[in-house]
Amino acid sequence: MNILLQQLKENPFLLAPMAGITDVAFRSFMKDMGCSIVITELVSATGLKYNSRKTIDLMRFSQNQHPIGIQIFGDNLEDLAFAASTVEDSGADFVDLNFGCPVPKVVKKGGGAAMLKDLKKVEQVFQTVKAATTLPVTVKIRTGWDDISRNAIELSHIAYNEGLTWVAIHGRTRSQAYKGMADWDYIAHVKSYSKIPIIGNGDICTAKQAVDNLLNTQCDGVMIGRGCLKNPWLFIESLDLLNSKQRDFRNLDSPTFNFESVFQSLDKSYSTYATERVRNLQLKKLSSWFSAGLPESSQFRKNIFQAESHAEITEQITSFFKPYNNLSIKSFNNDGFLMGGHG
Numbered sequence: 007m008n009i010l011l012q013q014l015k016e017n018p019f020l021l022a023p024m025a026g027i028t029d030v031a032f033r034s035f036m037k038d039m040g041c042s043i044v045i046t047e048l049v050s051a052t053g054l055k056y057n058s059r060k061t062i063d064l065m066r067f068s069q070n071q072h073p074i075g076i077q078i079f080g081d082n083l084e085d086l087a088f089a090a091s092t093v094e095d096s097g098a099d100f101v102d103l104n105f106g107c108p109v110p111k112v113v114k115k116g117g118g119a120a121m122l123k124d125l126k127k128v129e130q131v132f133q134t135v136k137a138a139t140t141l142p143v144t145v146k147i148r149t150g151w152d153d154i155s156r157n158a159i160e161l162s163h164i165a166y167n168e169g170l171t172w173v174a175i176h177g178r179t180r181s182q183a184y185k186g187m188a189d190w191d192y193i194a195h196v197k198s199y200s201k202i203p204i205i206g207n208g209d210i211c212t213a214k215q216a217v218d219n220l221l222n223t224q225c226d227g228v229m230i231g232r233g234c235l236k237n238p239w240l241f242i243e244s245l246d247l248l249n250s251k252q253r254d255f256r257n258l259d260s261p262t263f264n265f266e267s268v269f270q271s272l273d274k275s276y277s278t279y280a281t282e283r284v285r286n287l288q289l290k291k292l293s294s295w296f297s298a299g300l301p302e303s304s305q306f307r308k309n310i311f312q313a314e315s316h317a318e319i320t321e322q323i324t325s326f327f328k329p330y331n332n333l334s335i336k337s338f339n340n341d342g343f344l345m346g347g348h349g
């Protein structure tokens with residue numbers, strides 16, 4: 007069995023790619039927090055030809071992140087083939103195609119979710135990319151372009167015939183952008199009609215939702231994005247809950263719910279992989295998201311963004327989170343949270 011599917015059997019909870027967030031440092035941190043497979047944010051296949059510093063940085067990963075996928079987007083077949091072989095040369099484990107990005111700048115050029123409008127082109131892209139690499143190829147899509155043209159089932163058939171490893175589905179159409187809720191019933195429907203492994207994605211905020219959706223849809227994995235930005239333990243909790251439901255107590259460390267160690271691990275990761283400026287910025291951003299649902303979090307958010315030095319940021323974080331170190335389950339919802347992104 008392909009190593010990706012093997013990995014999903016051990017841990018079916020994947021980290022969703024999020025541009026500007028799931029960089030090398032964040033992925034490394036989330037691996038420590040129990041997530042399974044990780045994927046970089048989207049990288050332009052055409053941009054890859056120019057080998058810019060920014061692109062190289064987007065493709066950077068560390069050894070603890072295997073198996074890791076690099077996500078590419080574009081509509082030019084030659085560029086996509088070149089990008090797929092570049093991914094293979096980088097030492098990554100698989101190529102992920104972005105067919106879900108709703109952003110006008112991307113879809114106007116025929117990339118991202120625009121692919122969903124042309125299944126002939128989809129087939130050509132799958133064939134071209136498969137021919138350009140020996141690595142497994144996966145794709146991340148939306149349920150369709152709009153409500154009347156949902157075609158995830160047809161697309162999944164093509165993906166299966168062309169030998170892709172899985173189809174990950176964000177349960178909204180491109181027209182919906184981030185409005186409404188992800189349609190997990192539709193994801194279940196696609197799963198029931200598909201021979202290819204299906205990964206479900208959208209609006210998972212709690213371990214219960216992650217496990218219920220995994221079991222109810224019979225999906226092969228559940229991909230989590232924004233939820234882990236508010237609850238850093240979401241992956242550990244989900245795996246723990248799944249294993250307890252399946253009465254399979256493998257050697258899992260139980261979640262510690264200790265903010266102090268979370269911030270230590272986060273800080274270590276950013277000090278290893280990022281500049282001081284980025285490290286401070288990410289600590290501010292992530293601590294303010296992690297404070298969601300806790301009393302006085304809005305005051306904390308104001309304070310943390312005024313802190314300047316690393317010492318000041320650490321001091322603010324330590325004093326705010328200290329009373330919550332033995333917290334069990336954090337409650338929050340995703341209403342209106344980060345309603346925009348590239349997939």
Ligand SMILES: Cc1cc2nc3c(=O)[nH]c(=O)nc-3n(C[C@H](O)[C@H](O)[C@H](O)COP(=O)(O)O)c2cc1C
Binds near residue numbers: 023026027348
């Ligand atoms: C800020 C942001 C950036 C995103 N960037 C990407 C991306 O680069 N590639 C991609 O396939 N999806 C991207 N997405 C979409 C997520 O992977 C995911 O499909 C979406 O957020 C729904 O899942 P969630 O509710 O668990 O966050 C992004 C989402 C957000 C919020």
